Amino acid sequence: METRQTLTFALAGNANVGKSVIFNQLTGLNQIVGNWPGKTVERAEGKLRFKDKDIKVLDLPGIYSLSTFTIEEIVAREYIAIEKPDVIINIIDAAFLERNLYLTLQLLELDVPMVVALNQIDFAAKKGIKIDEKKLSMALGLPVIPTVAITGKGINELLEAAVQVAEGRLKLKPLKVRYGREIEEALEKIKGIIEEELSGLLKIYTSRWLSVKLFEKDEEITRKINLMPQGKEALRKVAEIISEVEKVQGEPSEVILASERYGIIRRIVNESMEIVSPPKIKLEEKLSEITAHGIIGYLVLICVITTMFTAIFYGGNMLIEGLEYVLIDLALPQTRRFLLNLLPEAITSIICDGALMGIVAGVTIALPYIIPFHLILGILEDSGYLPRAAYLMDNLMHKVGLHGKAFIPLIVGYGCSVPACIGCRIMETDRERFICGFEVVLIPCAARTVVILGLVGFYLGIHVALTLYLFNVVLIFLLGKLVYKTLPGEPMGLIMEMPPYKIPSLKNVLVKAWVRTKDFIYIAFPLIVIGSVVIEALKLTGLVWFLAEAMKPLISNWLGLPPVSGIPLIFGVLRKELTLILLSELIKLASLTPTQMIVFSLVTMIYFPCLATIAALLREFGWKKALGIALTDIFLAILIGGITYRLLSL
Amino acid sequence: MPSQNKMIEVLETVKSIEAKKEKPTAEKISKELKLPASEVNEIMEKGVKDGYLAQRDGAFKITQKGIKIVKEHQQKYVHEKMHQIGLIGRITRFLEGKVINWKKHWRERHGLDNHSLQKFYNAIDSLKGRIEETSTIADLDTGEEGKVTFIVGGRGLIRRLSEMGLTPGTKVKIVRNAPFHGPIEIKVRGVSLALGYGVATKVFIKKVKEAN
Ligand SMILES: Nc1nc2c(ncn2[C@@H]2O[C@H](COP(=O)(O)OP(=O)(O)OP(=O)(O)O)[C@@H](O)[C@H]2O)c(=O)[nH]1
Numbered sequence: 061m062e063t064r065q066t067l068t069f070a071l072a073g074n075a076n077v078g079k080s081v082i083f084n085q086l087t088g089l090n091q092i093v094g095n096w097p098g099k100t101v102e103r104a105e106g107k108l109r110f111k112d113k114d115i116k117v118l119d120l121p122g123i124y125s126l127s128t129f130t131i132e133e134i135v136a137r138e139y140i141a142i143e144k145p146d147v148i149i150n151i152i153d154a155a156f157l158e159r160n161l162y163l164t165l166q167l168l169e170l171d172v173p174m175v176v177a178l179n180q181i182d183f184a185a186k187k188g189i190k191i192d193e194k195k196l197s198m199a200l201g202l203p204v205i206p207t208v209a210i211t212g213k214g215i216n217e218l219l220e221a222a223v224q225v226a227e228g229r230l231k232l233k234p235l236k237v238r239y240g241r242e243i244e245e246a247l248e249k250i251k252g253i254i255e256e257e258l259s260g261l262l263k264i265y266t267s268r269w270l271s272v273k274l275f276e277k278d279e280e281i282t283r284k285i286n287l288m289p290q291g292k293e294a295l296r297k298v299a300e301i302i303s304e305v306e307k308v309q310g311e312p313s314e315v316i317l318a319s320e321r322y323g324i325i326r327r328i329v330n331e332s333m334e335i336v337s338p339p340k341i342k343l344e345e346k347l348s349e350i351t352a353h354g355i356i357g358y359l360v361l362i363c364v365i366t367t368m369f370t371a372i373f374y375g376g377n378m379l380i381e382g383l384e385y386v387l388i389d390l391a392l393p394q395t396r397r398f399l400l401n402l403l404p405e406a407i408t409s410i411i412c413d414g415a416l417m418g419i420v421a422g423v424t425i426a427l428p429y430i431i432p433f434h435l436i437l438g439i440l441e442d443s444g445y446l447p448r449a450a451y452l453m454d455n456l457m458h459k460v461g462l463h464g465k466a467f468i469p470l471i472v473g474y475g476c477s478v479p480a481c482i483g484c485r486i487m488e489t490d491r492e493r494f495i496c497g498f499e500v501v502l503i504p505c506a507a508r509t510v511v512i513l514g515l516v517g518f519y520l521g522i523h524v525a526l527t528l529y530l531f532n533v534v535l536i537f538l539l540g541k542l543v544y545k546t547l548p549g550e551p552m553g554l555i556m557e558m559p560p561y562k563i564p565s566l567k568n569v570l571v572k573a574w575v576r577t578k579d580f581i582y583i584a585f586p587l588i589v590i591g592s593v594v595i596e597a598l599k600l601t602g603l604v605w606f607l608a609e610a611m612k613p614l615i616s617n618w619l620g621l622p623p624v625s626g627i628p629l630i631f632g633v634l635r636k637e638l639t640l641i642l643l644s645e646l647i648k649l650a651s652l653t654p655t656q657m658i659v660f661s662l663v664t665m666i667y668f669p670c671l672a673t674i675a676a677l678l679r680e681f682g683w684k685k686a687l688g689i690a691l692t693d694i695f696l697a698i699l700i701g702g703i704t705y706r707l708l709s710l
Numbered sequence: 711m712p713s714q715n716k717m718i719e720v721l722e723t724v725k726s727i728e729a730k731k732e733k734p735t736a737e738k739i740s741k742e743l744k745l746p747a748s749e750v751n752e753i754m755e756k757g758v759k760d761g762y763l764a765q766r767d768g769a770f771k772i773t774q775k776g777i778k779i780v781k782e783h784q785q786k787y788v789h790e791k792m793h794q795i796g797l798i799g800r801i802t803r804f805l806e807g808k809v810i811n812w813k814k815h816w817r818e819r820h821g822l823d824n825h826s827l828q829k830f831y832n833a834i835d836s837l838k839g840r841i842e843e844t845s846t847i848a849d850l851d852t853g854e855e856g857k858v859t860f861i862v863g864g865r866g867l868i869r870r871l872s873e874m875g876l877t878p879g880t881k882v883k884i885v886r887n888a889p890f891h892g893p894i895e896i897k898v899r900g901v902s903l904a905l906g907y908g909v910a911t912k913v914f915i916k917k918v919k920e921a922n
């Protein structure tokens with residue numbers, strides 16, 4: 061039997077350069093792609109076959125450097141340094157060559173086999189930027205392959221080059237990064253200390269890399285050395301060497317290195333980049349001007365969000381009418397008649413009113429709102445609007461101890477709480493991540509939107525539904541403030557790259573909407589069917605009335621809802637849309653009073669994150685915090701539901 | 711009687727001339743500050759008398775005592791610039807009262823570790839020109855440009871900003887300011903970067919004069 065060789069390629073690059081697009085092109089998978097920095101926060105793996113080789117590809121989070129500022133950067137660096145992939149594919153954004161090369165230079169210092177993908181050359185050309193890839197390749201001593209990831213241009217060449225590098229068939233002469241004389245002397249001395257006293261580390265890192273990192277006072281490396289027997293002494297000697305250089309140069313050592321690196325980069329850029337024509341992106345600038353404007357920007361933001369929900373509502377309603385006609389009026393009675401010929405009545409009833417009705421309810425109640433929702437969210441994500449919204453919201457987010465970037469997971473939370481919880485990692489500190497996570501689960505996700513639009517919106521009108529959303533925003537703000545006050549600490553400031561506006565790619569929007577809807581179908585549908593069958597069985601056995609009676613004090617006396625509605629609320633822990641779907645199977649929705657509709661929606665909106673979200677919370681924040689969030693939300697839902705009931709029935 | 715402000719002005723100039731490894735003479739100082747030579751002479755004499763300056767063969771040299779008050783003055787200036795965040799900032803500064811021990815203040819109130827503090831002192835020490843010639847990114851208007859001189863903050867902040875390209879000497883241009891002390895969008899090395907107002911008040915720059 062032949063043994064096939066397995067190669068590992070890792071994709072590394074700044075945030076938002078197109079790593080995930082390239083990853084998807086290579087592996088055929090569907091990593092989330094969009095136009096804002098910080099989408100990929102966990103590394104993803106995929107496989108492909110190229111000629112007779114198996115290749116494993118890794119999509120890493122976007123990083124700006126290899127120092128250890130964020131957890132992502134530590135993850136990426138440890139991976140590259142310790143697990144040593146066969147080749148690093150460094151993806152750089154041609155439109156922002158200078159800033160992108162900063163990471164390239166650091167990767168060069170790590171001394172790993174590398175290929176550079178010069179991506180987004182189409183967009184750079186629009187900005188009038190022309191890069192001579194041959195000159196760039198000469199300067200870096202690495203293969204440089206121009207690519208347009210979204211169309212797939214250059215991907216094959218990139219793969220070919222990476223394989224050649226992995227097999228050592230392409231001779232490289234990587235640029236040796238050298239600093240000014242004083243710094244080199246200091247690095248030489250540090251290297252001496254490392255080789256003498258810390259030789260244990262040389263198994264993992266090269267001495268050059270270690271001396272550079274020590275010179276920059278890298279925290280992670282310093283921490284490691286501190287634990288070594290001679291570590292403290294060595295660090296003291298190193299500190300002396302550094303402070304001498306700092307005295308002469310009058311800058312912190314890390315700033316000295318950053319400046320020198322940018323100096324080297326400047327030379328490379330001057331050699332290989334040309335601005336051939338003035339940028340042809342007037343429209344883009346106008347859009348930025350309007351959407352980030354101090355007054356108009358906020359109006360635009362309100363319009364965007366209202367339009368989004370209104371469009372989902374009307375689009376969804378149209379779909380519902382069509383689907384209901386086809387499924388409930390035509391298909392279901394036919395099936396029942398057909399089954400009655402074959403099966404006893406009780407079983408037919410469980411199949412038709414339970415399982416089939418569940419599917420029908422899922423299709424007619426949930427899907428119509430979920431699909432347009434994901435399409436619109438996809439367009440928003442792809443256009444580059446989200447960072448503008450984050451920019452506008454910075455001030456307000458500071459009031460709850462966060463900064464503008466937190467607005468992005470909050471918006472993503474309108475889609476689904478799970479990715480939004482994980483997305484909280486774009487916040488820099490643990491404290492901010494937690495506050496952000498706490499707020500994210502209170503945002504009505506698409507499933508809860510189904511309940512709000514399908515019940516309150518459908519029967520009472522879109523304005524009532526929008527009022528509920530508004531109430532939710534105010535609630536989140538107040539709660540956020542409370543959490544912020546109880547969790548002391550200074551909020552970090554905002555430092556965020558603003559990517560240029562782009563025309564959303566239709567394919568990407570469709571693929572993303574499909575991936576997200578697919579999750580819904582695969583996970584929610586089985587649950588809907590099981591839930592419906594159980595409810596039908598409960599109804600047939602009469603158990604339903606018993607359960608309803610047991611929950612009466614809370615559900616009816618306190619919340620003013622029909623007693624049976626407690627059961628769907630319990631099932632809602634599995635998935636939020638279940639509450640409405642199962643309720644519709646227990647009673648006629650139209651028979652609810654407006655107050656009951658509002659209270660039911662409110663409780664569903666707040667009461668408990670669904671199981672998947674709790675799992676995400678557990679993983680991100682540990683069980684204590686996850687439990688804390690869950691209990692707080694239940695308590696709040698019951699409290700607010702009861703108060704609303706009393707206020708509305710005055 | 712020369713005022714204390716004028717005295718500091720002169721002392722700062724002496725120090726910055728020394729930083730350029732030149733000899734500070736009354737003539738040079740009067741040219742830099744655009745003050746009549748007689749006034750400068752008077753101030754410098756008082757400086758010598760008060761022990762801020764030492765005189766040696768026609769040239770002046772700043773003393774330790776002189777360095778100390780200049781440093782204090784510079785820190786006060788930087789501190790004021792950083793506390794501009796609206797009314798609350800001003801009230802905080804007022805409540806903090808007069809800072810006596812600057813080192814302690816930077817450490818406890820502004821979260822600077824020893825390391826970053828030392829960097830900050832090095833930075834203002836090697837400043838060319840007077841501290842008043844620098845301001846923060848938050849002080850610039852839309853369209854204005856500046857060159858980064860130094861950043862006051864913890865290690866993480868300084869490193870992140872320098873990785874994003876904000877190293878000393880880098881040109882930045884203000885693209886847009888949000889009202890009510892909202893974030894500021896700047897262009898640095900071709901990239902648009904949004905900085906929260908608080909971050910922007912920590913990045914000190916020298917304004918680049920417009921061509922006309
Ligand atoms: N015009 C153009 N756009 C591109 C190209 N490659 C990627 N994009 C767009 O750039 C944006 C970012 O792409 P992603 O693949 O999500 O970026 P990433 O590097 O994975 O980003 P993070 O996961 O946030 O670090 C998306 O909107 C893409 O559609 C390209 O070659 N040309």
Ligand SMILES: [Mg+2]
Nearest residue numbers: 079080099100
């Ligand atoms: Mg990605």
